[in-house]
Amino acid sequence: MNYPSRQRPCALAALIRPPLWLANSLATAGLLLLGLLLLNLLNSVSAMASADSPLRLNPDWPGSGTMQLFNDAGEVAPPKLTTQVDMQINGWTNRVTVTQSYTNASEQWLHGRYLFPLPENAAVDSLNMQIGERVIEGQIQPKQRAKQMFEQAKAQGKQASLLSQQRPNLFTAEVANLGPGQTIKVQFSYQQQVEYREGALSVRFPMTYTPRYVPQDYADVDDAADIMGDFSYDPAPVTAATDNGSVSINLDLRAGVPLATATSPSHPLTKLADDGDQQQFKFANMVADRDFIFSWQPANGSAPQAALFSQQGQTHPLAETGTQAAAPQDYSLLMLMPPQSKPEQPMPRDLVLVVDTSGSMSGASMQQAKEAVRFALTSLRPQDSFNVLAFSSDVSALAPQSLPATASNIGRAQQFVAQLQANGGTEMGRALDAALPSNYQVPQGVLRQVIFMTDGAVGNEKQLFNFIHQRLGDSRLFTVGIGSAPNAYFMKRAAQAGRGTFTYIGYGEDVSTKTVALLEKIAAPVVTDVQLRFADGTVPDYWPAQIPDLYLGEPVVVSIKQARGRHSSLTISGNVAGQFWQQQLTLTPELRDSGLDLLWARGQIGALELAQDDSNRDRTEQQVTALAMKYHLVSQYTSLVAVDVTPVNPNAPDTPQAEIASKMPAGWQPPGNMPQTASNSRLLLLLGALMLLLGGALCWLSRHPKQQRCVS
Template sequence: MTLHIATLARTVEPSRPDSGLGALRTEQGNLPLRGLDVNTHVTGLVARTVVTQRFHNPHSDPLEATYVFPLPERAAVTRMTMTVAGREVTAELQERGQARARYDKAIERGNRAAIAEADRADVFTMRVGNILPDENASVRLEIVGPLAWEDGQATLRIPLVVAPRYIPGRPLDRIDAGDGRAPDTDEVPDASRITPPVLLPGFPNPVELDVSVTIDPGGLELSGVESSLHTTEAETDGERTTIRIHPGERVDRDFILRFAYGHGTVDDSLITAPDADGETGTYQVTVLPPRQQAGGRPRHVVILLDRSGSMKGWKMVAARRAAARIVDTLSDDDTFAVRCFDHEIVAPPGEDTDGLTTGTDRHRYRAVEFISRIEARGGTEMSRPLIAATDLLAGTEGERTIVLVTDGQVGNEDMILAELDGRLAGIRIHVVGIDRAVNAGFLHRLCLAGRGRLELVESEDRLDVATAHIHRRIVEPVLSDVSIEVVSGELVPDSMAPARVTDVFSGVPFVAYGRYRGASPRLRLSGTDAAGRPWSTELSPQDTVDPTALGASWARTRLRDLEDTYASTSDNGQLSTLESEIVRLSLSQHVLSRFTAFVAVDSEVVNENGTMRRITQPVEYPQGWEVPQLLSGGPIQVAATSAPPMAPMGFAPSAPSGPPPAPGGPPPAFGAPPPVAGGVRSGAPTAPGAPRGAVGPRMLGRPAVQRPVRSAGIPPRDVGQALRQELQAIRATSDGSTGSEQQHRMELSDLGTRLDLIASRIAAAQFGDADAVRDRLRRLATALAECESPRPPTGSALTDLRRHAEAELTALVEILDRVIGSEGTTTSGGGDTVPPAGMGGDGTGKPQGPRHRGASSGADSFWRRPGGRGRAT
């Protein structure tokens, strides 16, 4: 899997020279996001959090800042305010298309404005526009949600960075919906909105991070407070305890806090909160499972181990340990299979590839030995192994379980869930999510669909606890066939959330929300215990101390159910009904959804001529991820400065670095080439009336009318110098006398990645023969991508491919030499840099006017399904 990384080099250079694809040298402090403040107040098992994003405009033109960021996936975003120049504006929640139209019109008029949109359950986009030069602006988001509770311990997890995700599929023939590294594809139609540019490690900390958590135990004893990934300090004021991270931490990993209360924290309960009119209300059912051992029926288990490139490093070590320990828990009465996957599925040697193997000592030993040799490589094609696992379990009787060990870093979440729809009857899915910036939103949805549990592992220290939990849950649940019955009162039909009632496992309370009419109801929870006996408990209502939190938690859970249904539905009539219901519920409960958006518009006009620079904030590379080796670059920082060997830029040192290419196109990349300047959407402020990168047509797959505003392109001298360096490198190893064929294929594949990036930086008609040079580079990059295909070139074919690359580079260098000689072109910045971030390709930074995203008239235009049907992603 090849990862494209945007690097913004600054005047304060790191001790070691780092470079990235398309890196630009910029002035210190040119990034818009200056600070991120996260303040959480925990009462019982409810967390209220205020997230404040602080922006600054260091440029001479008004600025629009874009920031792609995560939030807890189960939390409800209930309020947003924008503060700038001493003026505070409260945002309104509107249907997404209307909110975008209002934002764009405000920007055109010259008003300050901000808009927040949800792209996933836990990935959001903030845009703040018309920030004046040297002006500060802040946006405050208020969220509320429940804490996870398991085995007597509460967990608060606050995600801080959106990790790179694998993006499969063919690029769509339209303008991308966003400004990220990856193009929109038929499998991930909004990939460009969830793949922000990435900063390489080693640069000065660009964002001041402040995280504080105040815990109010409400008279209970607080104990065991621990932060697994950050150094913290604690202060006590009476019963309250406040935990803060130390200054200087980077925004490169989740903040995770675990703690325990005294006895009686979680009991069987029915909490109710009447609405203001008294006619309806919200309830929450919480039931602790009975304390008994599960049954001993034979188990049928398929263990899926993600070995994709993003798992490299400590994650692969932890994943191997987790998978091996799960194998060790099996007995002779059980059957199992182990499958490792990236863009291929691999089984242990000698194992029945079409069935399950008995859990004898011999078979378990072979499986563990196989797991111990697995290394990370390739792309995360997750749906195929999950479908293969359901096929392996078909026809078996007893407890059928899939255990998936992964970081979940994929972009086609909805497609995976849709392809599993109908295959999970009688099959349970448990997931071990390993990462410090895990894709928890998707993994929770997968576990919900499979009636299983998610265990998050952010470090190897957490692995023992997580595998112990999974071991207990591979056995039968302590309660199954759970249902809720009304003893007295009236429930609102189809209001229970989650709609899919899960089984209950040891140590984990059953929690469900719903709506009622009239007086508070009495409810009975019934089910079957592990011994097959009927079980029930009756609950009387109690008033909640936080009715707004209860209502928001129900609304968020219900919205997630509706959005998941939307993602798996193909009927156009039902899609329209679901869309309307999502918008209605979101607006009535004032909780953000993927079909609505918060928009704030200041009444003061501050930018009458419409001039505005646009910058997308690059995000940190997640801590614990192994960064691909990148050597110092040339003028545009895409080529190695020395000759042999060419540096492999994928994750895998001994395997193809990506999935096989799509027929007729380039290979699906972990991310597409980054935007210009590693996050600057256009190299200069945009011209009045110029089309802004559209969010995509209302129906996906339909070509967009608008064209994105591109950089003026890199100078031909810089292109020639970069290609000359690549030519020198390939000539130094042209005889193929050193290294294995696999290494040579990796070198050629990585060369193709760099050439494709150079091609993307050449603007149409930028110089004589520009189009021809760009097209030849892309054809060569496509040919080199065959080195990552399932049947890569070998022997003489590989030698011929290397010679072809050398000949093409030689011809292209000669063409560029002629262009430079005839046009007398000079490089900007003396030939060793390109214009600073935020400047145009000509370095002038000439003021230009606003681009328009072309907001659609309906809800969320870039979710739509190919062929005229919507698709949530």
């Protein structure tokens, strides 16, 4: 039969006569997938809707130098912000003074609050605020008392300031009654211990903060209060804007030894002066979107050995008068160096690599973590075993149990790592549960080492520390900080609780060198069960109370307090590969320093906070408060407050406030507008839509085959 060209049947359409049941099945399956996706998204939205609660996801957690100025109408009048940091590095200590200047460009009085991260080991001990010609000095007070003093001054129109700790590495400062056109300078100082590893020394100054995730089932109300502190409003948002102020750093380095190198891997620097072992540097107008890192390396033959630094008396003498003077005390900082030998026959190891694939790891952080895992896999030896775990809202594993380190299994692991994507929440407890199974016995003669690669963007740190302590057994936990602004407080404390070490990888070029260095270090013999005692057998008052294992190229620094002149020598002992080891040190100080009492007290406070639970909460609060008051330190239970006596703002009760945002961490990508879940939401959406479209098309073809025509 001949048809007109426009009516010629299509040969392919004539052959297609799909059964109706197949079309209906595909359409139904597509609808089911889309329904599952909708339910999943509704659950995610429900979880995020409760993000205002401190027990939930806080996607807008504040970062460095966030000034909070707000009013009831929500109108924003952000001040201009600049930050000046002055570092005085002397041997093994770093004295840091931070001056943040805010200019009120509005025509009304303002109250304000700002938030900023500091190093997790910072001992904050002084505060002053300069408003015009007025300089207001801060005094240490119990936290509630300090808050009452500040609020009373605020209501009376007096200029006042308050500095408080929200987390060990997150602080808030408040200012009351800032006048129109005024510039306020808030200056605080802290003492910090210098880091040393692989022959180089370094300091780090955090300038922004990665948003944190708190599991929905985390029910420690007191710890949640620590997370949010006294905030009664939403935290300041993280933003990509670049006009929220700049940071400049002046650094005076007095290393005490000739230097081979001095540089910053994070920021460009300008050398101002070079006088042998004393150098001065300047870092100007830096964008506050990443941690500042400065490192220096002694010249060959000048690498530090076991050393002792000491100080007589306290930095802040006791304010009380008329009381009997306490016995004079000496404070010391002792550096313990491990043996420098490498193993002749390395022990077999079971290496567990744990990778954070949560939404906060999006972007450069995810790529760095993947590359670090690939380097770790190439280090495996035939006698080793291994496994790879990935976690976000759930945990996925390469295998149920550790696998032999064969070429085939390593290839499987490489493919497993290649397909990892950042998505979902940071449910680190589930990952720790998988990496540190209960009642697991490490085989005799095997080193079981767990390496966590994460940005540490979690808010339930205390819960995780307790879990590590309970589950560790004979395993060792090492943490690798990924990204431009990791939660170093969590990373270091987790490694300490896991009797391992912390490594920071902030930049792509660091991945290979730092991963290789970590793997070489943990393959070397370690000194375990380290103990300190005086010659007469008594035990000194030192922190950390449980000294971590000593690893090749990474000393442990211990803070010690003792009665002045009572002991002249100290014995360090431990086990190396099952053999007893000890070393005798003289207590005659090689170098004298200052602020060592602050480091000792900060370490003691940190140990008390780490051991706090429901059974000792009240006693711990009393002990921490007493220590912080004695040494003039900001802590969980104490704050620095400064109040001027003269009222200056007659309309203080009606004074508004506003806020500015913090800079988003460099390389960090927010999860996006679609709620991030543990499921492959994008894949579900695509498959569901395709199946629904295909089912609809087949259904139409099965009912209307004769209507298909071809156009010539």
